[in-house]
Amino acid sequence: MAERLADKVLSEQKSTTIRYDRDRVEYPAGPVLPLYAAEERGPQDEYRCLACLRVLSVRYSTFNGLTEADARSDGFSSLDELLGALQRFYGRIMPEDTVCIYEFALEPTATKRNTRGRNVVLESPSV
Template sequence: MQFVFPTPRGAYDAAIECLKTRLADEFPGRSSVPRRRFVMTERLADKVLSEQKSTTIRYDRDSVEYPAGPVLPLFAAAERAPQDEYRCLAGLRVLSVRYSTFEGLTEADARSDGFSSLDELLATLQQFYGRILPEDMVCIYEFALEPTATNPKPLARNIALDAASV
């Protein structure tokens, strides 16, 4: 299932309500939860900023997720860094969200996610999330860097995060 978000900014709230209804119909045994931010390793966040990465794949064994808003902040995390050291780098405008089984991921998904091969993507997801079964659902967010009025490349800043939606 794929859901493309409307271009007019005022239509976003209605689009989210429509998506939540579709999620309840498509995945009746799972709860729908909002994603409020994206946290990535510094290496992957750098690929976003250099526009070598235009999607991110997220997994939750017990739920399906949807974006909480049209633009979500991107945080970079150093290896094993505490959450209060995550750096907010940019805003990412969510263009679409697609739901697929883990085994349904493709080479094209790997390339758009900044990986050189499907095997590399699958191994990285398993390393980050633990064991993912072939039939488990993943959420694929397509995004674009959100330009700012004064600075096209936002300055990094430290910010504390809560554990939800990381």
């Protein structure tokens, strides 16, 4: 996740994340996921683990079915801002394409930002 979005998670201004994969349906790997942050101008394969997130629910929507409420829970001020960010990150998404929405909460031990987050190198840049 981009560092500015991870900051919104840690300050509890973001409680969902929207995932898209052109030819697949996304599903979380487990009930607790690490929150990795990447500096926007940093190396694309180096991420810092900041916290753990408990997945509360998973739901699916079409891209054009996303709402203003989805935008706000994802840390954006408007639906247009959310849609633009998704298009920039994932490339062209068709209106009928399926997106996955994970609702999450910070694990209780992850209430403050870990300023000494460990760096990890991931095999795949999709986090």
